[in-house]
Amino acid sequence: MKTAKDIISHITRKPQNSQIIKTECIDKLISCLPPHLANAVMFTYIKNRTLFFVLNHPGLKMEFNYKHNLIKSLLNKIKDIDLKCQIIEVDTINSFVSNKIPTPKADKKVLTYKERSSGEFTNLATSDELKELFEKIKSTIKNNP
Numbered sequence: 001m002k003t004a005k006d007i008i009s010h011i012t013r014k015p016q017n018s019q020i021i022k023t024e025c026i027d028k029l030i031s032c033l034p035p036h037l038a039n040a041v042m043f044t045y046i047k048n049r050t051l052f053f054v055l056n057h058p059g060l061k062m063e064f065n066y067k068h069n070l071i072k073s074l075l076n077k078i079k080d081i082d083l084k085c086q087i088i089e090v091d092t093i094n095s096f097v098s099n100k101i102p103t104p105k106a107d108k109k110v111l112t113y114k115e116r117s118s119g120e121f122t123n124l125a126t127s128d129e130l131k132e133l134f135e136k137i138k139s140t141i142k143n144n145p
Helices: 004-012 015-032 058-066 068-081 083-087 128-143
Strands: 041-047 050-055 092-097
Touching (some): 015 068, 050 058, 058 068, 058 092
Parallel strands (some): 050 092
16 A cells, blocks of 8 residues: 555656646745745745745845845755756746735634642652642642632
8 A cells, every 4th residue: 555655756746746846846945045034935936937936025135136146056956956856947036025915824822721630639749849849739720720
């Protein structure tokens, strides 16, 4: 029986799914960029042999323009390392700032739970330090409904 990795590999090797491989390679390229530049990239796309980076800040656009040679050399290195990335054919790199306001990411929910213990247990600790800690735990449990 094939593993999930084998199935995904088989699917991505088909010519009609070459866009998946291109996306993976561009994601590798973005992960190789310095973190402040990688975080500024909203999305990328390739059109007419030009790789477009859509950024979320105008100040970082200028820095991106200065680093086009770095990005090209990183892309060439990725092509040398990963043979699947040979299908990316890019002559120029362009970057621009999106006119859409990025939506803020949702805050992570803080998980809360009801304490299942009633805080009624006998303290069998032999050390005074441990007895004191267990008593603090007992009082904390009793105070949290």
